[in-house]
Structures are given as C-alpha cells and as structure tokens.
Amino acid sequence: MGGFQQDEMTPEQIEHEVGLYGPFTEVVRELVDATIRTEVDDDEIRAVQAELEDIVARLRRSQLDGPYGVRFNATGHGRPWGNSVVGLRNAIAPPLAIERESTGRVRCEFHLGAAYEGPPSLVHGGVSALILDQMLGEAAGAGGRPGMTATLTLHYRRATPLGDLRAEAWIERTEGIKTWAHGRIEDAEGVTVEAEGLFILPRWARELAFPTGDAAETPPSYAE
Amino acid sequence: MGGFQQDEMTPEQIEHEVGLYGPFTEVVRELVDATIRTEVDDDEIRAVQAELEDIVARLRRSQLDGPYGVRFNATGHGRPWGNSVVGLRNAIAPPLAIERESTGRVRCEFHLGAAYEGPPSLVHGGVSALILDQMLGEAAGAGGRPGMTATLTLHYRRATPLGDLRAEAWIERTEGIKTWAHGRIEDAEGVTVEAEGLFILPRWARELAFPTGDAAETPPSYAE
Structure with a gap:
C-alpha cells in the first residue's frame, strides 16, 4: 500500500528494476497511443481486447493492494514510480526526465x-x-x-x-x-x-x- | 490527421464505435493500472512486454498519421475521443462522463x-x-x-x-x-x-x- 516508504533496495537492485520496468512501461505507453490512433478492423480490435484481458489477469495475479506510493532507500534515493508525470511505471506519465x-x-x-x-x-x-x-x-x-x-x-x-x-x-x-x-x-x-x-x-x-x-x-x- | 473534422457518421455508426472502442480502451486503462501495481516475477514481465510489442505492431498496421482530433457528424454530435480527460479512446482519461x-x-x-x-x-x-x-x-x-x-x-x-x-x-x-x-x-x-x-x-x-x-x-x- 502507498506511503513514503523506506526500504533496503541497493543501487544494483534499483538499476535492475529500472531496466525491467522502464521498457515494459514504455510499450504500454505505445499501446495507449496505438489505442487512440489504430484503424484496424473490428475483429482485430476484439481479438486484441481479449488478449489484453488475459494479460491484465496475469499481471494482477500478484499485485500491490493500492497505489505505488513514493519509496526511498536507505541513502534517500527516491522512487516516485507511480507518479502521473514522472513515474517510471506509470504509462500516463510522458514520463518527464527532469534535470x-x-x-x-x-x-x-x-x-x-x-x-x-x-x-x-x-x-x-x-x-x-x-x-x-x-x-x-x-x-x-x-x-x-x-x-x-x-x-x-x-x-x-x-x-x-x-x-x-x-x-x-x-x-x-x-x-x-x-x-x-x-x-x-x-x-x-x-x-x-x-x-x-x-x-x-x-x-x-x-x-x-x-x-x-x-x-x-x-x-x-x-x-x- | 487531427482537426475539427465534420464527417457523415450516423447515430448507429457512432453507437457501434462506442460499443467497440469503449470496452477496448477500458482494458487498456486496466493495463495501465496493473503495470504500476503488478508484483509478478521478472520472466512474466518480460513475456508480457514481448506480447504487448506484438499487439502494438498489429494495431499500428493501419493507423491515423497523427492525433485523433475532434470530430463532428452532420448533426453536430461531437467526438473528442482522443481527449486526455474525456476521450473514449484515450486510456489516459479516467474518462470523465460529464453531465x-x-x-x-x-x-x-x-x-x-x-x-x-x-x-x-x-x-x-x-x-x-x-x-x-x-x-x-x-x-x-x-x-x-x-x-x-x-x-x-x-x-x-x-x-x-x-x-x-x-x-x-x-x-x-x-x-x-x-x-x-x-x-x-x-x-x-x-x-x-x-x-x-x-x-x-x-x-x-x-x-x-x-x-x-x-x-x-x-x-x-x-x-x-
């Protein structure tokens, strides 16, 4: 469940998760764009919908009870990965990479x-x-x-x-x-x-x- | 390409598209949520990513060159279906159903x-x-x-x-x-x-x- 949570993630673990969830979320962003713009026929839309329903069910087999929250490791490295603007794991976020x-x-x-x-x-x-x-x-x-x-x-x-x-x-x-x-x-x-x-x-x-x-x-x- | 476009969509055609794209976009919204909250293992994340890449490619086989725009039929029924807040086809939109x-x-x-x-x-x-x-x-x-x-x-x-x-x-x-x-x-x-x-x-x-x-x-x- 969400909250400002401190955990024991090492820099290597964070790097691993960035490498895993970054590209994964990026393809979901591509899907959001394609969902708006696609002109494929009705049968294909229905087929894709059924496949997506299956994918969502698989992802939900194990999931957080609520939102992601904002997490910090012991060195204070923050991970606002559910954030609507900068969240690494949020497909709504462009995401902004802010200097x-x-x-x-x-x-x-x-x-x-x-x-x-x-x-x-x-x-x-x-x-x-x-x-x-x-x-x-x-x-x-x-x-x-x-x-x-x-x-x-x-x-x-x-x-x-x-x-x-x-x-x-x-x-x-x-x-x-x-x-x-x-x-x-x-x-x-x-x-x-x-x-x-x-x-x-x-x-x-x-x-x-x-x-x-x-x-x-x-x-x-x-x-x- | 986007623009305020008038087209010849009949009420029946609009109803058909609402019935097709509404549930389709809704499962993409579910996917956005599941992407943030899932805790399935790395192999499953990578497998789902590959499946989504395939789905995106299939949807992009035929698509609009640009954004959806805002469309109207001859009777002035507006379809802002790409809109970030109310768009029927936009998984970023909650979407709001405004009275x-x-x-x-x-x-x-x-x-x-x-x-x-x-x-x-x-x-x-x-x-x-x-x-x-x-x-x-x-x-x-x-x-x-x-x-x-x-x-x-x-x-x-x-x-x-x-x-x-x-x-x-x-x-x-x-x-x-x-x-x-x-x-x-x-x-x-x-x-x-x-x-x-x-x-x-x-x-x-x-x-x-x-x-x-x-x-x-x-x-x-x-x-x-």
Whole structure:
C-alpha cells in the first residue's frame, strides 16, 4: 500500500528494476497511443481486447493492494514510480526526465503525442497544468524546500502544439514554510504557457516525509 | 490527421464505435493500472512486454498519421475521443462522463486509481488541475460559450485522496468574448480543490470550430 516508504533496495537492485520496468512501461505507453490512433478492423480490435484481458489477469495475479506510493532507500534515493508525470511505471506519465539543480532550477525536454490532446493537434490545457505543477514542485524540492501545491496559476500565452517541447521552473522567493516557484513551457517558437505556484510543506506531510521524527532530518527552513 | 473534422457518421455508426472502442480502451486503462501495481516475477514481465510489442505492431498496421482530433457528424454530435480527460479512446482519461446543463453548469462523478497518484495515496495536484481545466471549459461550452483556457487558478484547500470523487463547474460571469468559470473537486468530506478560469474563443479557433464561415453558426456573443 502507498506511503513514503523506506526500504533496503541497493543501487544494483534499483538499476535492475529500472531496466525491467522502464521498457515494459514504455510499450504500454505505445499501446495507449496505438489505442487512440489504430484503424484496424473490428475483429482485430476484439481479438486484441481479449488478449489484453488475459494479460491484465496475469499481471494482477500478484499485485500491490493500492497505489505505488513514493519509496526511498536507505541513502534517500527516491522512487516516485507511480507518479502521473514522472513515474517510471506509470504509462500516463510522458514520463518527464527532469534535470535538477540544487539552486532550485529544473528543466526538461519531452515529447507529447496523441494521448495529450485537447483541441485538435494541441496539447490539452490541463496537461500543461499537470506538467507545470510537477515542474514547479520539483523546483521547490530541488532547492531543498519540498512542499504540497497550495495555489497554482497558469497563463496560457498561445496554443501549445503536440510534439517536442521543453519546460523549466525555478524558485522565485521563499518566506518561512512558503515557497513560490515559477515556470514555463516552450515550443520551438518560444513560451506557450507560464505558471506560478505557492508550495507549502504542512506538518502532516513533514511527518510523513520525515517519519523518524528526527528534527535534524527536517529542513531547518520548515521548523515551526 | 487531427482537426475539427465534420464527417457523415450516423447515430448507429457512432453507437457501434462506442460499443467497440469503449470496452477496448477500458482494458487498456486496466493495463495501465496493473503495470504500476503488478508484483509478478521478472520472466512474466518480460513475456508480457514481448506480447504487448506484438499487439502494438498489429494495431499500428493501419493507423491515423497523427492525433485523433475532434470530430463532428452532420448533426453536430461531437467526438473528442482522443481527449486526455474525456476521450473514449484515450486510456489516459479516467474518462470523465460529464453531465451538462444548458445553463452552463456541469458535474460528474469519477474514480481515480493508482495512475493518478502524486504524493502517496493522494491525487496528483496536476491531475486535479487537468480535470478542473476540462470541467471549467465544459461549463463554458455547455453555456454556449466554448473557448480556450486563457488563465486558470487552482486553490488546493486540502489533499485529495485517490478514490471516488465528484466535480462540478459553472459559468460565473461573461463579458464580450470572455467567459469566467468556477469549479471544484469534492471527496466525501467536502471540497478539496477550487478553480477559476478565463476562457476565450480566439478568431483562429472560431474559424476552426466553424469552418463554413457561416456567421449564423458563430455564437453571436463571439462576433467581433
């Protein structure tokens, strides 16, 4: 069952799982895309559906009771593998591979295909919001100030085309347990969407994130 | 290739496609969930991966060049089947089945499982934004004022748990080509996220949406 869980995974075990689940989830992403775009005949659709039902039953023979959660090993290496934006094992996630700088600046390049469509041939405005929420949160986290989104505002400057895109985000300012982050999505012609968000690490999340209760593991900037 | 396309689909043909692609996409959604949660052994993961690669190749033997787009039949029945939130053929979409009132009020009940996770056992803040962007846009459209999101602001009142949820949205006010919509997501205990958005139908989208150029088909409130 989900939770911020610490386990004993070694770097070698993590590398093994990345090599196993990464390509596996990637083909599920391909299937999501093909499901939208296929024009094969009805009999083939029905045949594939039956095969998929069998595959799902086999995968469910042994499975987690609930969502994946966020796991950490003893060295603090996090595995948010069920996350809707960056999750290695989540076929909904593009997934974003985000470069993080300790200054609280993050960036990534990514490709959005048919599954991320809103208006014809354009990225769904809510998908841009989904990606920017993650990016701004990652900026806060990269700067040592992880938090939950309190408010998020998106400014849609122009339509974002499906295809190759990039995004970046950074910490704009901080005040006590509050962190304001800004970010944007760009296509080849420049900025399409800008975002600003306020992130706060509430006590309950702080206790979940730092379950030892060891104050030394709580970022000093969040101490009450 | 995508676009606002009008076609000659009859109600019977649409009903047939709903019956074919609805259950097909539903099993792909199940697969996305099982991909995150499965604990079967490595050999089974590799075997399933190979089977899925074969299935994807078969589905891609005949497929659209690009995204699905948004299609309409002669009576104006819309099929946004590739849409990331409501798309019948999009396994990323929960999908939301939204009840629309002509007053511009919309509501829906839905279930979010493991694929929509951000913090452990909680809905990803960006997923709430994705859903609310669609809901507010649907409210504008239901009230006869379809538009593109110009700005969207989310207020996260408390964490949203994965599971059974409901959402509603409505038109708050209008001014020329601008429509302001508000909405919220609720769990059993009440509101978790609130949103307000500004929607505008730009000229290029108006021309895409009403390609005949017949002014009579353009909502009067959008005439320049």
